[in-house]
Amino acid sequence: MLLAGCDTDDEYRAAEPELYLTASTRIFALSADGGQRTVVIDTNCGEWKVTTDAAGWLSNRKEGNLLTITAGESLSTKAQTAVVTVSSIDDPSLTCEIRVMQYGTGATNLSALGTANCYMASTGASYVFDASIKGNGLGDGNSEYIDKHGLLLDEGVAAELLWEAVFDADKTRSRDVIDGEPVYRNGRIWFTTGREQGNAVIALRDFSGEIVWSWHIWVTDREVTLTAANGYEWMDRNLGALNNTPGDVANRGLFYQWGRKDPFLPSSAPYTTGNVTEANVENHQVGDGTAEWAYTGVRQQLLTEAPGNIENAVRHPTQFLKTYYQYSGSSWYVTPTNDALKEADLWGGNKMSSGYKTIFDPCPLGYMVPPDGAFATAAGDMSTGVNVDTQWGPFEGNGRAWIGGTGDFFPFVGILTINTPLTNCGHIGVYWTASADASNGYGYEVYVTSDWGRYRQGATAYGNSVRCVKEK
Template sequence: MKDFFGRSLRLVLMFAVAATLSVSCSKDDSSGRLKLNQSALFVEELGATETVGFTASGVSSISIANLPGGWEAEPDLATGTLRVTAPSVIDEEHVESGNLILTGHSVEGANVSATLYVAIASTKDLSAEQSNCFVLTQPNTNYSFDATRRGESSETMPTAEVKIVWQTTTGLLQYLNLRDGKVSFYVGADEDDDSKIETGNVLLGAYDAAGSLLWTWHLWITDFDPAGKAVTLANGTTVMGCNLGAMNNANSTTDEILESYGLYYQWGRKEPFIGPSEYNFSMGSSEAMYDGDSKRVYNSFDETDASKGTAEYAAAHPLSFLLGVEESRYDWLYASHSDALWSSSAKSVNDPCPKGWRVPSSDAFAGLTIADKSGAASDYEEKYGWELTDGSATTLFMGAGRRVYTDGKFQNVYNPLPESRNGALEAQPWEGLYWTSDALTDTKSAAFYFYFNKQDVASSAVVPSAAHYRANGMTVRCVKE
């Protein structure tokens, strides 16, 4: 029956998306108005009853014009409420979901209507997991969280609207709604497997009444629990089993490699940047992104300056990759450099990791070495990652390169020392660069670094802490708090 539920829900979703937000009325306001407080209603159990509010003006009576099979609805014009009851069974005549149409009859004889999508589906309140990143793994679920809080802090903001800034696949979120400070949205199942969620990354934005962006949250929608793939190192650090924002952590096929890179971050920023469109960076382009209207959106690459190079500007412009310049000493912050945007002592408000996880210090990776570099170069060149071990635990780290601080372009190449300094003659593919929370100077921070040398595989190495300019975009591997 669960498979039937999933299939029927997706079919109705396809036909309902365009209709759910519609409110039809005559051009003359005197003929009446009718508006529901929300566009969709999800009930968790068969036979359950929920109530939805509505507002009406110029309406003398109200009725139900369309009702999905087996559903019941009782509108009350006096109280402005609609009482909806789900069917107690699902069969050929009783359906799991559909469109309910509420019709108001104006005093002048005209009709106005509003459409409510109703469905039996799981609901999950994520408020206890409040963070800058939410991990979503449960399909066919209506999620919600507090849209007035910044990260894990208690600081609130006047959120008046919530919109998708970007998403990696169109339609990842359905029925996006803000009510009483809480945002809710529905996430469906994979087309080919009802038991798995439809995967992708979403950046969701909170806006004030004037339309200014106040904050963003990363929704990491994946068909596995990243915490479930975690490993604990000998030093006691529990390392998440994949990169932040990744859909995989595997190295066998080119699709797996691309899925395993995850998202990229400038040091100290919580806003993620999309990864490459090709596993080997050959196209030099980013993965596609779309807004809430399914239109393509793109990152801008802006040189930092006195007006753009601030933490406030960065938070309000999450699509802007702020390029380092000589005047900023290649930090995305132009003048007021800060070591506290990410912290090694406590999780900061800008930390991009989910609840219970954080950006690691470089000490977390101390002692990691390449598990096996005894093979020929050809054994590694198309792998783009190493199994790293501390002798007690082993996990795969992808060689995901970086977005370069001067132009934001993807680069995945190890630039060895000149021959005169005992280095290789030729640049080598690939390198892994992972931000840590450690600030080394006021414009450089520590990256966990490893590289592959195809001319001398045995000389490939791991460096726990390497200084890099903060305007670089690098991957993040979260560790447990």
């Protein structure tokens, strides 16, 4: 009987658990100044060992289930990479790899001449910029944002890639705009670009995980040229575009709600010549980023006084903010008919006739959103808009050339609206100025179709294109 009982126990004995070995972090980057990262090794296989192909620039220390990987200051002008392999001693086939990158000392300082919300970069290069101050570190219009939230970013603890995108919605290629993870250290952010041209946004988070600021990285290998018109030097393409070739999706650039610094993606579909809806495809690319796009369904907070929804917008750079009341109001910033809205001056275009760049300006270092009058005459009577059709050439290639100004082509990218988000791609072009009507808070814009052109007021909650000018 006893023997029979033992046989029964053996028959129903629980199977041995499957062995596993994992690491809490599989990829990270360190600055050229050096640093370390502690990785948690979770395993049931007993003892484990560490090997690396780092050729001496990395060191490892085991303590319990913790592995601390350390790099000293880099002496290389380029980024260097290594693989740290953790493997079971009992079962060498059980392994996990941790990829480590350290930025080189040859990183280009994008903020050497000043700070901005947007930096232009080329493919295949390493960069660093000052992440200790908001925007260009100057004014905030009349928003009172600086009084409440300050200019310094001393609460930042970590950088994060929110999104990266190419214009044709190729998810594989979009992952190659930024190479690896950005690194935050001592008030600066390091990053490396990949092999693809496109756009990306890098955010700075505080200890609680909240976004405290973010920066647009415009990756293009085609040098920007300037052409003078109406007293300004104009970029040869839209903000965020890779070219200005008629009919090419890479000419679109990005959308901006008036007064906001963070961009939204244009349609991911090709231009069309007939169907007015076929090209209106929302673009939700994030590449290897962590963000999610929200083009609909996110209403502004019901705030009636300055600084209104600015902090809300800063913390949620991929949320397109609709007006609180669906069919009334014009602003993402505050609710309608409020003096804070009318006199916001978020992009500084009302401060000076020549323009004034604020901490919310989305243009790169040295550039700004053009103020009132830069496209044509000053606003004048805006009840029906100022007719500027004679300044624009014939409709072709899904856009028109500004023959009364720079002569450059302006693609019809469409607009983002508060009710039917992406509309009229390839059929209308709407370009913001930095100025607004102080009597109602509507932003001045040039609105061009295949049949007519108007310089008029537009609802600031809408997403339009931007063509930057040289800062004066």
